[in-house]
Amino acid sequence: MEISHRYPAAPLRPINVPGRCSAYMSVNFNNYKASPSSTNTNLQYDVASSESQSFKNRFFILGMGYVGKFFAQELLNKEWIVSGTCTSNAKKLKLEEMGFNVHKFNANEPELEVLDDLSHHTHLLVSVPPVEGIGDPLLQHDELLKRRLVDGNLRWLCYLSSTSVYGNCGGAWVDEDYPVSSTSGSAKAKARLAAEEGWLQFGSQLGLETKIFRLGGIYGPGRSAIDTILKQKQLSEVQRLRSFSRYTSRVHISDICQALHASIQKPSTVSIFNIVDDDPTPREEVFMYGQSLVEKKWPGHTRQLASHERVELSYSKVNVRGDKRVSNARMKKELGVQLQHPSYRSGLQSILEHLDPSMNTPG
Numbered sequence: 261m262e263i264s265h266r267y268p269a270a271p272l273r274p275i276n277v278p279g280r281c282s283a284y285m286s287v288n289f290n291n292y293k294a295s296p297s298s299t300n301t302n303l304q305y306d307v308a309s310s311e312s313q314s315f316k317n318r319f320f321i322l323g324m325g326y327v328g329k330f331f332a333q334e335l336l337n338k339e340w341i342v343s344g345t346c347t348s349n350a351k352k353l354k355l356e357e358m359g360f361n362v363h364k365f366n367a368n369e370p371e372l373e374v375l376d377d378l379s380h381h382t383h384l385l386v387s388v389p390p391v392e393g394i395g396d397p398l399l400q401h402d403e404l405l406k407r408r409l410v411d412g413n414l415r416w417l418c419y420l421s422s423t424s425v426y427g428n429c430g431g432a433w434v435d436e437d438y439p440v441s442s443t444s445g446s447a448k449a450k451a452r453l454a455a456e457e458g459w460l461q462f463g464s465q466l467g468l469e470t471k472i473f474r475l476g477g478i479y480g481p482g483r484s485a486i487d488t489i490l491k492q493k494q495l496s497e498v499q500r501l502r503s504f505s506r507y508t509s510r511v512h513i514s515d516i517c518q519a520l521h522a523s524i525q526k527p528s529t530v531s532i533f534n535i536v537d538d539d540p541t542p543r544e545e546v547f548m549y550g551q552s553l554v555e556k557k558w559p560g561h562t563r564q565l566a567s568h569e570r571v572e573l574s575y576s577k578v579n580v581r582g583d584k585r586v587s588n589a590r591m592k593k594e595l596g597v598q599l600q601h602p603s604y605r606s607g608l609q610s611i612l613e614h615l616d617p618s619m620n621t622p623g
């Protein structure tokens with residue numbers, strides 16, 4: 261079935277980019293507004309009136325995937341100038357239709373033109389994942405990138421990492437000081453750690469305040485247990501194996517955006533942050549709750565699904581993968597973030613509430 265979230269269309273408006281032709285960008289498009297939006301946080305954050313209008317705040321997102329696109333929308337709403345990249349023509353077209361200034365870009369073979377454009381920006385979010393056995397694709401070209409950015413406009417850099425760097429901690433609580441090893445752990449975790457170290461080093465060579473955000477499992481509109489249930493999709497093998505973890509840390513997209521806003525707003529000497537909610541929970545439990553919400557809204561819909569989605573929680577049969585509870589105390593203390601969705605429960609409720617009301621009965 262087709263699932264639609266409420267994404268209002270928006271008018272196009274001209275934006276003058278210094279040294280460039282006027283570009284047309286839209287505002288408020290495809291805008292998921294969680295209740296209330298992460299823009300309405302306790303953080304005082306209003307650049308629209310001053311800095312961004314004099315074109316000081318220009319944001320570049322390397323990898324306008326799920327997080328990149330959501331955050332780009334929030335920045336546009338605050339009248340930042342936002343540019344970004346994706347890897348295919350089809351995605352570029354879609355993002356352009358939504359109003360973004362987008363480059364097709366392959367980090368393995370970076371085009372100089374794109375790096376030149378990047379150098380005109382003040383803030384950079386890196387969302388491109390590392391490749392096992394190769395490392396961070398862009399850092400393979402760090403000298404090229406550095407030449408473009410040294411003595412440039414960039415003043416803030418954030419790399420989106422993952423809580424997978426901690427590996428399996430036997431269910432213990434882990435904070436950012438938990439010892440992680442770049443020599444043991446899965447190839448994926450090693451690649452992540454190397455990428456983190458690479459971006460920290462890169463940032464310090466440019467004299468930048470560099471942030472590493474270790475994200476838990478990301479969910480939100482279009483990517484959640486609710487969406488999987490409504491699409492009646494079966495769990496992938498990776499998802500099934502994840503079901504065997506006693507604890508899975510996750511975070512709602514609006515809280516990731518909130519943490520990003522806070523980090524831009526609030527200078528801090530701290531570099532590494534876990535970005536997770538308060539409630540590490542087995543995936544199975546989250547699905548059961550999602551099913552109960554869908555069942556309440558559309559009685560009878562989940563009966564068939566429950567039979568093939570239900571996973572036997574037998575820790576003895578499968579290695580418990582990545583088992584840990586990730587602490588978010590530093591994020592709260594240093595960035596002042598008050599989670600909009602401290603638990604998957606409020607996150608899933610909000611996703612269900614914001615589904616398009618014209619969608620009556622799924623299936």
Ligand SMILES: NC(=O)c1ccc[n+]([C@@H]2O[C@H](COP(=O)([O-])OP(=O)(O)OC[C@H]3O[C@@H](n4cnc5c(N)ncnc54)[C@H](OP(=O)(O)O)[C@@H]3O)[C@@H](O)[C@H]2O)c1
Nearest residue numbers: 323324325326327346347366367387388389422475477478
């Ligand atoms: N999903 C999770 O639960 C989770 C949890 C923790 C951390 N993370 C990490 O957090 C980051 C953001 O997550 P996300 O869910 O927003 O990721 P996503 O939707 O997969 O976005 C990743 C972006 O990187 C781009 N990209 C991938 N390979 C590239 C390459 N070789 N050259 C240039 N661009 C490339 C993709 O391009 P296209 O748009 O063209 O595909 C996409 O825009 C990612 O690094 C992800 O691995 C994810």
